[in-house]
Amino acid sequence: KEGYETINEEITIAEPETKKSYVLKDIRATLTVKTYPNATVKFNGQSFKGGLTDYKIAPQILEITVSVPKAEPIKRVITLKPEAKETMEIFPDMQTGTVQIMTVPINTKIELIGDGGEYFAATGRKTFYNVPVGTYKLTAKAKGYKTYNEIFKVTSDKTTIKQIVLQEGSDIENYTTKTGTEMIAVQGDTFQMGSKNGKKREKPMHSVTVSDFYIGKYEVTQKEWKEIMENNPSYFTGDNLPVENVSWYDAVEFCNKKSIKEGLTPCYTGSGKNIKCDFSANGYRLPTEAEWEYAARGGNKRQSATLSKTEDNKYSGSNNIDKVAWCSSNSGYKTHPVGTKQPNELGIYDMSGNVWEWCNDWYDKNYYSNSPKNKPLGPKKGKYCVLRGGSWNNNASYCRVSFRGRDFKGVSFNYYGFRLARTP
Missing domain, CATH: 2.60.40.10 (Immunoglobulins)
Incomplete structure (x- = not known):
């Protein structure tokens, strides 16, 4: 047996039987390899993480390789004699x-x-x-x-x-309202907003910090809309289809009415172009453009926050448009029930495709050049309002997480919808 002393003996077999028993002496060597906790030690086709302690091994000439990320692997050869105790310290040179x-x-x-x-x-x-x-x-x-x-x-x-x-408080959690609206808790963080390679309106890519907020797991459905507004403006009809044919004004009216119905403080006051949003109120509102893009990229679970990749997905949840979005190439030129595609890293559905989503902000094509780093709320005034995410009627490039759409606040089409947001 490997690692044990060999016994050679001549025996004579006689009747009726001959019995012999042997106890083989353990002559295995004992090997200890000291190295970094994240190092890999390899020999004889075996791998060990973080070194070895009192490892029993048959006497032999052994080649050991120790590797660690960001350093050249080191090879050492050692002769392990019977019953020897050997300790090796192998630390690859890394910065x-x-x-x-x-x-x-x-x-x-x-x-x-x-x-x-x-x-x-x-x-x-x-x-x-x-x-x-x-x-x-x-x-x-x-x-x-x-x-x-x-x-x-x-x-x-x-x-x-x-x-x-650390700031006092607690990490916010997902919740569902009594009426069934599912809200996703998004923990604030700093992220890179915009695109290096997109259209001019998406540049420059810049650092933005957002605070904690809630955002709808799904686009607002026709069922939710009818429960609050008692009408249905949608061209494509179905309870689980996203409500569409709604303007920015329609969307904020819905937010206020839903807030009142649930005993929350409405966010919006004023009328027409003078409508203002109180972000300290606990009612429903539209997400800011920065909140929308941060959530679409996956929030603090986005690809660039995991260290596994340096860039986020092109679309919300994937680089494959067909996995996450209804767009012109796969929609059959109509809306689809919310939540039927794959969600993004936060568990949010349809942030790419299905219907465009109104954001709270006024639109300025040059806003990224001078927007504040901390909690940007958009320009103080403007001609258009921000739309994000693309729709069933658009090709994939419009469904990218960085693409910026815009239109007049009073305009509605059968590819304009929205999702809810809230301040904790």
Whole structure:
């Protein structure tokens, strides 16, 4: 048996029987390999994560390979003699930095997840040494406080200092109203809005921060509309079809009436071009353009926030239009029941295609050049209002998460609809 001493003996077989028993001596070597926690140790076709401790192995000449992301693998050859105890320290040479994190409150749980699979965790103040260079997602959580997320880079031979003060409150959760409206909780974050390669109105790509908000899981359906407005303006009819043929004014009227019916404070006051939105009110409203795009990209679960990709999906939930959207190439030139395509990362349906969705903002083709970074609410005035998401009547390019549509607030078509939003 491999790893055990061989016994050679001549025996004579005699009647009626001959019995012999042997106890083989264990002569296996004991091998310990010390390396990084995320390193992979390979030999003899086997792989081990994070090193080995007191591993029993048959005597042999062994070639060991240790690899770790962002460093050249190291090979070592060792002769393992019978019953020997061997310890090897193999640390591939990789560039590292130091991360120092200070938190309020002090019992905050922190996690660092790197783009190479690195993982570090602690509670409260902590200094992490020998952190491989690269991009990391920092998450900080504490009971009674809102979760904090940040993406940053660790550079070679430098100390990155993060001072985090969590905001009191709690992470918002999805909920369903008594009338069956499903709202998705979207945790705020900073994201890249716009497109590098899109139309001029989508440029420049710029950094935007949004706060927590709720947004409808589905586009407002005809059933929901009829329950509040007691009419149905839609060209294509069906309870689970999105309501369409509605103007911006129609949409905000619905928001206010639904708010009142559910005992919430209406967001909209005034009339005509003087309608104003009170974002501190707890009633229903239209999403801002920034909220809409952030949710369409998948919020804090978007591709560029997971470190697995550097860019978000082209459409809401996929780079494959047919998986997530009803557009001119697959719709049969009509609307379809909400929620029949694949949802995006947040569980939201039809943010690409089916019907265009009114946003709260006035439209300005040059707004991205001077919009505020924190919670942009759109221009103070304008000629048109923002529409997002494309529709059953448009080709795929209009259904991209970055594409900006616009029209007069009083205009309605059978491809204009909307979805609800709320401030927590």
